Each structure stands twice: as structure tokens, then as C-alpha cells.
Amino acid sequence: MWKTFYIKPNEIGILYHRSDFKRILQPGTHTYLGWHWQVKTYDLNQPEANINNLELLIRNHNAQLQEYLLVVRTAFNQVALVRVGQTWVSVLPNQLRAFWRGFIEVESYIFNLDESLELPAEFVQQVRLTTINGLKKFIISEYEIGLLYEQNNFVRPLEPGDYAFWTVNRDVSVRSLSRIVPNPGFPLEDVLIEKHPEFVAAYCETVQLQNQQVAIVRFQGKVIAILAPCDRKLFWQGVAVEVIDISTDAKLPSRLVAELVAGLPEALSLSRNSLHICEVPTQHVGLLYIDQEFQTQLQPGKHAWWVFGRSWQTQVFDLRQQTLEVSGQDILSKDKVPLRLNLTAGYRILDPLRAKNALVDITGYLYKELQFALRGAVGEKTLDALLEDKGAIDRSISEYIRQKTADYGIEVDSVGVKDIILPGEIKTILSKVVEAEKAAQANVVRRREETAATRSMLNTAKVMEDNPVALRLKELEILERIAEKIEKIQVNGSLDSILTEVIRINRE
Template identity: 85%
Template sequence: MWKTFYIKPNEIGILYHRSDFKKVLQPGTYTYFGRHWQVQTYDLNQPEVKIENLELLLRNHASELQEHLLIVRTAFNQAALVRLGQTWVSVTPNQLRAFWRGFIEVEAHFFNLEESLELPAEFVRQVRGMALSGIKRFHILEYEIGLLYVQNNFSRPLETGEYAFWSVDRDVSVRSFSRIIPNPELPLEEILVEQHPDFVANYCEIVQLQNQQVAIARYQGKVIAILPPTSRKLFWRGVEVEVIDISSDAKLPTRLVAELVSGLPEVLVLSRNYLHICEVPAQHIGLLYVNQEFQAQLPSGKHAWWLFGRSLRTEVFDLRYSTLEVSGQDILSKDKVPLRLNLTAGYRILDPLLAKNGLSDIPNYLYKELQFALRGAVGERTLDALLEDKGAIDSSIFEYIRQKTADYGIEIDSVGVKDIILPGEIKTILSKVVEAEKAAQANVIRRREETAATRSMLNTAKVMEDNPVALRLKELEVLERIAEKIEKIQVNGSLDSILTELIRINRS
């Protein structure tokens, strides 16, 4: 019995007799006698061989199979890339794979994973855009730097470019950081400093501060970070760091106040948590307390201190003339008349330190003492005395409050009662008294004027009696007054008869 087998041009076959491998058949026609022959064909368009029991066949027929197959066997620490024409296939560790030779060009490249997980650059370019099992690709842009981590442990930095790494039996990751951000948040900076000094030396500026040191980091002349004592921080190279010793003097010099406090708003936001800032306006003075102890007086301007390791407190006092109103004080006079008074006092602080050390609340102290002085001055006088001489109240209060404030560095410039408000019924009584007094004064004046007028008339009559010319002038004056009140007057005869005729007219 004969059996004929046909192998197509794009195929290859393996001849078996009773399941035993005999040979590899190239394309063509083959005839064998016997019923137990069989042929397994494979499409060469699928270059990878899918042969059952490949391991067993290679053990017994390796030399013959290797003439037709590219055998790729990887150990536990090996991986491979197989080029199949223009395509690449990755082979991970502990694998056995085979590929047909001759139909397309095939070649294998092996990689020792214990030596390096990175693919050489020429392979990275050739496998670009292909999905390969067990390989991770990363692209670092021109403004970035990459940090390679294997099993979450830092391995090395990556410059700009394309990279590929085997990741079959371990985790490989890359964290990219922008070079144009000078203060990157690098993970586990302590580990980088202690275990990777070469990376730190080549790429970073390291800041490591002692207990009484602070640091200001600047990039291109702008403040980007302020570091407290005992801190450690990594910046990219190019960052300028100024370390400041604050053990003896925590106050910032003028140039740093201008930069950190009066400069850019974002810089003030950075420094606000680390500084105690006090602004003393013009005509004011400030007091500085460090750890609850007075240290110095502060002139007008902006002042700032580092907060670390100390308690700071500042108070600002106005040295200008100030007024204090004591309003609505209900007080009984000596004759039991209820009064309401409003008082104004002017003062200025001459010695802020003395005032602060002696008084916890200066305005409240002045208000209370002015109240006491006002009650004492009003309670010792009757209503009439108060109304007749309000200046006496002012003098009494001024002397009292001046003595009370002299020991606290406060100068009283003036004290004055603005208003004395009487109850309604007292106002009515006083109004009547004033009205009666004014009426009496008016009567006296009226009588005095009447007496003076009578005396004047008598003197005039005596003059006219002795002097006819004066009488004639008086007549003319009377005529003038009459002429002012009538539209027209006609005189007939002489002027001698005018007065006589007028008198006659008046009688009629």
C-alpha cells in the first residue's frame, strides 16, 4: 500500500512513521509504502513553529532539526529578541521557541538580564512602535530627566531619549521630572542622598541645614523656597542657595525684608509661615518682645524676624495726639441736681515701654480715671457754681489725671467738659429764672432811657427859649420831616406863619 503526500510551496512538512520522527520534507510530492506513514505540514507564512513535543524531538534529532529551525532557548536570567524579516518577537526567560529558516530571514539576539535590563539603542530604534511582550518603553522629553526604578528602588537617571527595558520578572518604572521646575518633589530624597551620592553630585544642589540655620533658594534671581532648620532638600543644579545663621540675631536685614516681605506676592506667601512681620507706620513706635522679654524699640518701617526656636511679639504705639471721649456720665451735683456730662481729653504717649509695662489697657485706664475725676469735681460743686465756672471743673480734672498718668509716660494735653445736660424740669425752672432776670433788666433799661429822653427834651427847650435861631432851626427840621411824608407842600407868605398854620391844622 502506497501513500502519497504533497507539500505546497509555502509549506514544510515533518514525516512521521508510527509517530516516530523521520525527516523534514521540503515542498514537493512524496510517496511511501505502508499504511503507517503520516506528514504534519506547517504554513511558512507563520514562521514560528508550533510542534508538539518539540523538546523531545530536539533531544533525539537536534542536528537534523536545526538545519531547518532557529531554536531559541532562554535560561532563567535570559531574554531574546527574534527578528522575522521586518518583524520582531520577544522571548521571555525559561522558554523554548522555534522558527523556520529559509522562507524569511530570521535571527536571534540574547540578553543577560542579570547584567542589564536595558535594550541597546539600536534595538530600541528597530522595535519602535511594536508591541512586544515583557518590554516597557519610555520616552524622556528634552526638558525632562527620568529616574529609573527597578522593584521600586532607584537605579539611575535617564537623559533625553527613548528607552526600553525588560520587565518580565521584575517591576520597571520611570518617573519623569521637569528640568524647568528647579525644586522637584523627588521621592525618598533621604535615600537618594545617602545611597546615590553620584546622582546627587551630578544633577542636584543639596541643602542640609544645622539646628540654627535657615536657607533661601533662588532660581534665576527669584526666591523659590525657604528651608527651616535641620531640613534637607534637593534642587536641580543651577539653583543658588543662601544659608543664614540665626543663632545670634534672628532679625532680617533690610535687603531680605525688601525681598521676602515687600517683594513679589508669591514670595510673601512662601515666607509668611517662617517670619514674624511687624510694620510700624510713621509717627508710631514699636516694642519687640522675644520669649516674653523686652528687647528693643522699633522705628517706623517694616521689620521681620525668623520664627524658629523663639517666641516673638510686637506691639505698635501711636505717638500722635489722641483724644478720648467720656460721654453720657450721670452725676449728682452737691445740691443733688442730676446732671449728664460729656468730657473730652487729649493725650499722647511719651514713653511706650513705661506705659506698656505699667498698664495693660491704656485707653481703658484713662477712661476710668477721667470718670473718677469728673465725678469728684462735679460732686463737690452746686449747680450754680458749675454753671458759673465750668473752667474750674476742667482744671480740677486736669490736675487729677495729670498726676495719675505722669508715672506711666503719658502726657495729658487738655481736658474739657463739652456739655452739661440738665433734666427737663430743671431746664424749665432755669428758663423761667432767666426770663424773669431779663425782663427785670429790660424794665430798668426802659426807665433809664425814658429818663434820659426827658432830660434831653428839657435841655432842648431851655436852649430854644434863650436862642430864637435855634427855635427857627427846630421849626425847619419839623418842616423837613413833614415834607418827607407828603407828596407836595405849598408855602404862601413868609416862613414865620408856617408853624402857626401847621399847629392850627393839627388842632382842627
């Protein structure tokens, strides 16, 4: 009995007789005598040969299979890359895989993981666009440096370029650091300094400070970091480091004050936690205390000190004339009249150190003493006395407060009561009193004026009685005044009877 098998052009077959391998069948028709023949066909468009019992076939028929199969076997410490046409396939450790030859070009490359986990550069570009199992790829940009870690242990730096590493039995990672940032934040800086000095020497600038030392790190002329005593930090090479000894003098010179305090906002932000800053305006004075002990007075300007190892305290005092308001003081006068007073005082601090050492709260002290002085001055006088001489209150308060402040370096220049506010009923009574006084004064003036007028009229009458000519002149004056107001006057009789006869006035 004959048995025929047809192998398609894109296939290849394996001929078995009673499950025993006999040969590889190429595309075409094949006829064999007997019932126990069978053929297993494989599609060559799937280049990997997934053959059952591959290990046994290779062991027994390796010579026959070599012509048709590319066999890739890896040990426990090996991986392989297989190029199948334009595709790349990885073979992980302890694997046996086969690929058909001839239909698609195939080739393989074995890599020893004990020697290196890195894929050689000639392969990296070929596989950069392909996802390969067990292979991790990294790209380091031209402005970066990569730090290669295996099992979280630093191995070496990576210059800009493309890299690929096998990760089948180890964890591989790359941390990219920007080269344009001078202090990019190196991971585990102390480990890099202690364990990898060759990397640090080739790429980095190390700043190691002693006690009582601070450092200013600049890059391209700009401050990028302020380091405290005993700090240790890494920067890329190219930075400028200024180390300053603060053991004897912690005050910043004027050039550093201008750069760190009055310069760019970024510099002030970096130095804010490292400096004690005091700005003394014009017409002010500052007091400096170090470890709670007074040191010196500060003149107007900006001052700064390194804070490390010391306690700093500054206080600024205004030397100009200042005003203090004591408002809404309710006080009883000597005659039990309730009053509300507002007081204003002008004072100046002459000796800030004496005032600071003697008084906890200068303004509060002045306010209370002015209250006491005001109550004492008002309580000793009646309402009438207060209203007649308000200046007496000012003089009394001024004398009292100057004695109180003389020992504290404070000078009170002026004291004045601005307002004396009376209760409503007292205002009404005072208004009536004033009204009565003014009415009486008005009556006196009116009587005086009436008496003077009567006396004047009497004197005029006596003159006219003794002098007829004066009487006639008076008559003519009266006629003139009347003629100014009317258009026509008709007089009956002579002018002699003008004052005794009836005068008829016709208005036309």
C-alpha cells in the same frame, strides 16, 4: 487508495501519517497512497507557528524543522525579541515559540535579565512605537534627569533620551526630575545621600547644617530656600549656599533685611516662618524681648531676627499725641440732676518701657481713671455751678489724671468736657427760666427807652418855648417832609397859622 492534498500559495502544511510527523509541505498539490495520511495547514500571514506538540516535534525532527521554523526558547532568566517583518514580539522567560521562515522575514534576539534589565539602545529606537508585552519604555526630556528604580531601590540616573526596561519579574520605575528647578524635591533624600554618594557628588549640592546654623540658598541671584538648623537637603549643582551662624547674634543685617523682608514677595514668603519681623514706623519706638527678658529699644525701620532656639517678642508704641474719648457718662450732680457728659483727653507716652512694665493695658487704665476723675468733679458741683464754670471740671480732671499717670511715663496734655447733655424736662425748665429772664430784661430796656424819649421831647418843647425861631425851623422841617410825599399843598392863611389852622392836601 490515493489521497490528494492542496496547499494554497499563502499556506504551509505539515504531513502526518497515523499522527506521526513526516514532512513539511510547500504550496501545491500533493498525492499519497493510503487512507491514514493527513495534513495540518497554517496561514503564513500569521507568522507564529501555533503547532501542537511543538516541543516533541523539535526534539525528534529538529533538523527538518530548522529550514522552515525559527524556534525561540528562553530560560527562566531570559527574554527574547522577535522581529516579524516590521512587527516586534516579545518572548517571556521559560517559553518555547516558533515562527515560520521565508514568507515574512523573521529574526530573534535573546537577552539575559541577570545581566541587565535595560534594552540595548540599538533596539530602543526600533521598538519605540510598538507596544511590547513585558517591556516598559520611558522618555527623559532634555530638561530632565531620570532616576531609575528597581523594586523601589535606586539604581542610577538617566540622562535625556529614550529608554526601555524589561519588567517581567521585577518592578521598574523612573522618576523624572526637572533640571530647571534647582530644588525639585528629590525622593528619599537621606537614602540618596547615604547610599549613593557617587550620584550626589556628580549631580547635586548637599547642604548639611549644624545646630545654631541657618542657610540661605540662591539660584541665579534669587532666594529659593531657607534652611533651619540641623536641616539636610539636596539641590542640583549650580546653587549658591550662604551658611549663617546664629549662636551669638540672631539679628539679620540690613542687607538681608532688604533681601528677605523688603525684597521680592517670594523671598518674604519663604522666610516668613523662619523670621520674627518688626516694623517700627516714624514717630514710634519698639521694645524687644528675648525669652521674656527686655533687651533694647528699636528705632524706626524694619528689623528681623532668626526665630530658631529663642522666644521673640516685640511691641511698638506711638510717641505722637493721641486722643482718648470717654463718651456717654451718666453722672448725678450735687443737686441730684442726672447729666450725660462726653470727655476728650490728649495724652503722649514719654517712657514706653515704664508704661509697658507697669501697665497691662495703657488705654484701659487711662479710660478708667478719666471716668473716676469725671465722676468726682461733677458729683461735687451743682448744676448751676457746672453751667457757670465748665472749665472747673477740666481743671479738676487734669490735676487728678496727671498725678495718676506721672509714675507710668505717660503725659496727659489736655482734658476737656465736650458736651453736657441735660434730660428733656430739665431743658424745658431752663428754657422757661431763660425766657422769663430775657422778657424782664426787655421790659427794663423798653421802659428806659420810653423815659429817655419823654425827657428828650420835654427838652425840645422848652427850647421852642424860649426861642420862636427854632419853632419856625421845626415847622419848615415838617413841611419839607410832607412835600417829599405829595405833589401839591394848599395852605389857607399865613404860615403863622400852619400849626393851628386846617391844612387841606389835594393829590392830583
